[in-house]
Amino acid sequence: MLGTFEAPLPAAVEEGQARIPIWRLLTMAVAVLPVLALHSPLAELEAVATRRFRHGQRIYLAATVLGSALVFLGGAAIALHPLVLLIIARSWLAWFGLALIAGVLLGWRLAWTLPVLVAVILFYWGFAAGEYRWWEFSARPPDDVASLLLSLALLCAGLIAYRATPWRRRTWRRWRGRSLRPDRSGMS
């Protein structure tokens, strides 16, 4: 029920104000929370842990992500229209991806920064000429393909960032270096 309340926010629309339903904000919170929880006071010790640690972390992340998403969607299913659940699911993917990117770049405790920044941009500029812009993944109609692809792209970017350990980044840089270097075989 809390999700149906609306927050008035300035927006780049006629009369200058839009009303953002709280469920759009709660979706972001639910997606970001599991990423925040990745922070560990033992991070420096865990950096040299074996595969077992990374495997455990992935399971932990998957479990918290799925668990929180299911609980939230379950609650939303009671209070909101079924089509809204599709919008929630789509935007959740994007928020999660953005949180992963921010967490990797700035630290897990700052995983909220990029999602919140993007949210401000979406809420202010996301509606124009009577409809939501194609990149407003938190509000476009549930069957909108462009925003779904964007959400999936953000999710992929986040997962790639998560996987990008210092060793993998070094490997990728070497691959890129090899592919850019001219092929010297056969030259006299």
Added chain:
Amino acid sequence: MNVVLDDLLQGYAGNTVINRLSLTLRPGVTALLGPNGAGKTTLLRTLATTLPPRAGTVSFDGVVLEDERSARRVRNDVGYLPQEFGFDPRMSVADFVTYAAWLRGLDAPDRDRSVSEALELVDLVDRRRMRMGKLSGGMRRRAGIAWAIVGRPRLVLLDEPTVGLDPRQRLQFRRIIGGLDGSIVLLSTHLIDDVAAICDRVIVLHGGVAKFDGPVAELESLGREDLPGHSALERAYMHLLPAEEQQL
């Protein structure tokens, strides 16, 4: 200045950590020895006025600490360096020590002079603009000591200050402590060499009770040849432990 503990009882939750301890601290360097869990850190925190006594009294120059106000009144005379101290890695060394000076209640004219003096004493003047996060472990600990001694507090409490320092840095530390004339320095340490080198007096705590309180030479004389240890002080320390802990 003198600091008097009278029948001090201290502990956490239901546990007693310091058990009816009475002693008087006067200017000079006093070592606080004891096994882990003996109550050394708890004693330091009590003297630093962060932990009110559960029973007994702590008095500074005859003034008994009874409440927050009286505790805060004496804090300009207390310098405390915890074993694990916090810092902002982006802060410069000078800002770090200046912050300590301000927290200790030093006003602007005295503050700059005190900061310079402290940095000089710990030999970090040429690193004053360096960020704390960029310092080596030893330099960072020296910055921590500067934090504790800025403004020449009359009571300096150092908890394991030489942990992680290499031999040269430990010699530098001893020189720093030697420069704190007129202050009461209470130094919690496991390193017997430091005790022998710089301390006038040693208190050995075990189970919250002072097993020994006196000059270093007197402690040395307690050592027996049949006890483990590579020096007279080490053997004397082992002598003070319960019989079941005297053998390795």
Added chain:
Amino acid sequence: MRIFWLHVRNSPVRWTVPVLVALDLAILFLRTQYWVGVWPETGAAAQVPAYLLGVLVAGAAAWAAAAPVRRGMQEQLSVAKVHPAGVDGYRLAATTAILTVPYLIGQMVAFAVTARTFPPGVLLWFAYALLGLSVTFLSVSLGWLLGRFFGGGFGAMTAALGWLFVLALTNFLTGDFVVVTGRPYLAVDAFTLAVRFGCLVLMAVALLWLPESGRRSRWPGQGLVSVASAAALMMLAVVTPPVTNRPVPEGEGRICISGRTTLCIWQEQEKYRPLMATLSGRIDGLPTAFTPPPEVREFGLDARHGLDERLGVSPPHFYILEGSPWSYGGMISTEIMSSTFAWRDPACDWGRMSDADQLRSDAVLAWLEAYLVGDVTPDYSTDAPSAMQQAWASGRRVAAERPLPEQFDWAAGEVISIRGEYCAKR
């Protein structure tokens, strides 16, 4: 001051400034710039970012609040001679100063842009600037409160979303906390500003008495009292209505352009004088079949404006909304149509007006609107019935496709025909 600058230099949120400045200026400029040249609109437009940035500001303030815990400095701070409220006071002051800078930069830039023409009403800008400042302080306070309680990343995210929840709550309680425009007939309520800043000062005091994280309270109930006080003060600050109607000015308080219809606007809207003059000229050129009202004033320039329009008490008026000529052109054309057709004239039997004739009058209205504005493509959207929209489209087509004399002939003919059908001869 040196200790204050030490805190500012070493604040963990100083890295947010460039991001917030960029966002503030983007919100200010990357939409419309109708506010340029009108002081109250300038102030209002430049305080809009405070509500949006408040999301990030609250999160950043929470992050700063939790810094001693994050850095493990609690033990060292607990031995400070300086009172804990003093230690926190400097941190809160430094955080507030840093997080206010982007908002102030935005206001200064907006000021500089409008100051090129320096129209009347600069004090109205200043009042809106203070309003936005109070919003920024409020978001910092909320962030600080939640950061002290929850610490670290969770506190920051809670604060960011908490700000949006506070806005939702204000929507529920009062509906007018968020101010997005600076219409000239409105002004920031001085009493509200005073109450808000008073509450913010008291709230800062309450925040400084929050117990240190992980430590015993200095006195029983300290935490509860501090939080309850801060929350109550915040609620009081947000429920006070931010803007109020301005008194009707006399004489130099308004700018009037004489003609068949005298058009009057607020003096703060000085930049619209040339547009009003053009529009007045177009009214003068209307066929005599049209009977424009003697005077149409911008809303608020008559004390009767806003009274129940069903009673016909409110005199003709118009709004200038975000500089759109369609806003005032549309309303003035409606007033001209009302005056021409005299909808309340007992000599006319408009009650038996047919749907077809209604649509004809709608077409004339649309033509008149397009003629006065000097454009045929409206900048607004509508969900009116399709028949009505088609009628409007046909009226605009007349304006787009026919030469002016033919337009006048058509319009005059329609007016005379429709009036002749339903009104006794005048």
